Amino acid sequence: MTGKAHKYGDNVDTDVIIPARYLNTSDARELAAHCMEDIDAEFSAKVHSGDIMTAGENFGCGSSREHAPLAIKASGISCVIAASFARIFFRNAINIGLPILECKEAALDSLDGDEMEIDLTQGFIINKRLGKKYSVPPYPAEIREIIARGGLFG
């Protein structure tokens, strides 16, 4: 998969990914329209299908709201690369089939707008602007299996 990066910092929490005032719906399109609203009001307008989200440490910290990875996935983001993930967000993303990769170097090197290429099977990330390739250790078999079938329920 290839796409442009949208870069964010550390501790991007679930309240900025999808504010609670929108949790009275579970409609993916509605959630996508308000994704990242309180931290980047333009995100939902500027994101294109296939784009990548990159971020620092502890991405997705806070609430267990599955609306958070749902909003990100529905906005068109094909993969989130972060230095580290908060644990509930991590398992939620896997459970709904949103690809996520933990790679500190790739995340921190990236800048907004960078063209990135990702190969989940082979386990690498390429930053085209930097001409740099990063390898990502594969997830345990059980987790790869959930991602491969598109989520916990498959």
Next chain:
Amino acid sequence: MGMTLSQKILADKAGLEEVKPGQLVTAKLDLVLGNDITSPVAINELNKAGKSGVFDKDKIALVMDHFAPNKDIKSAQQCKKCREFALAENITHFYDVGEMGIEHALLPEKGLVCPGDLVIGADSHTCTYGALGAFSTGVGSTDMAYGMHKGTAWFKVPSAIKVLLKGKKAANICGKDVILHLIGKIGVCGALYKSLEFAGDGCRNLDIDDRFTICNMAIEAGAKNGIFAYDEITAEYLNGRTSRKGKIHEADKNAEYEQTVEIDLSALTPTVAFPHLPENTRTVDQAGDIKIDQVVIGSCTNGHISDLRAAANVFKGRKVAKGVRAIIIPATNEIYLQAIKEGLAEIFINAGAVISTPTCGPCLGGYMGILAENERCVATTNRNFVGRMGHITSEIYLASPYVAACSAVLGKIGVL
């Protein structure tokens, strides 16, 4: 290598002799919890997957607490969906307006959690029940759906941090100060993926409400779960609430901990977490001159009777400062009634504070006290991220009920 208390419970529920940190296991659940904003997504998942039927109608709890009594049509539709599901699946523990309370105060009150239980909940503060010696952790709606249907969940076995408590807390210090101090020390990802196991002689000096508060905020340090070993304090709380015995585990003497953090309870002073992270802590004497607009005393973190008593102690004979809105939210109807019986409700109203029916309301920016542009709130809640309680320029200062009540009277952050 011995196992930690949390590992013991996971091993037991996974039907294994032993588990090691990092290992992936599938374990049997004793309870699956959801609320009015997370259950609809779970119900959708089950419908999408064409699955119907739950593994055990007595081991699921659905609590309508976040946007209930409903704040708008969409929220009402969500509760309706939950109501219909509960009826169709004959769910025993469905708590609607009139029976509901804030889930993490309600479930222990109803005796639904025992020591040694494995609990998942589609709410990040499900870690609260670790106070009863259970392994309890927050998950998303898909895990909740799977759990309701199959009665199991996958887990990555966590390593652990031991939090060694010693000494006795001073008057006006409570569980909130303990956990804020800890999060200030180790940071919002200081316990990422780990268990926070509270131990040491100091545990005896923390009452059950302190323990609920402490475990409640384990997630704010990134922890998978927080837990206290079962003792007489747990036994006294559970007495009469449940006929189930549960299973009492103990960490092995040779259990390995990634680190040990020591906290001297007697050295703690009132602590506040400044915007916009729970780790941004300062003691109240270092707070400076911060004028405030609102105070919220309640939530799953600090809506218990001891919290209301602490607040009433401050408000008695005093008035909420002009220009400050003080909102008190007992966590359950049992607590609310107790507060009325003890004369606390009268104290609150005479002081110029207001009392709400149990609801999560303002904690997550739902309703019942949303903040306007540039407004500041001292809250006994658990998160102070940007926009959490309202306008993105508003600020939340996390504190104990004592500090919140004092601040309401002073009109600024402080203690009397």
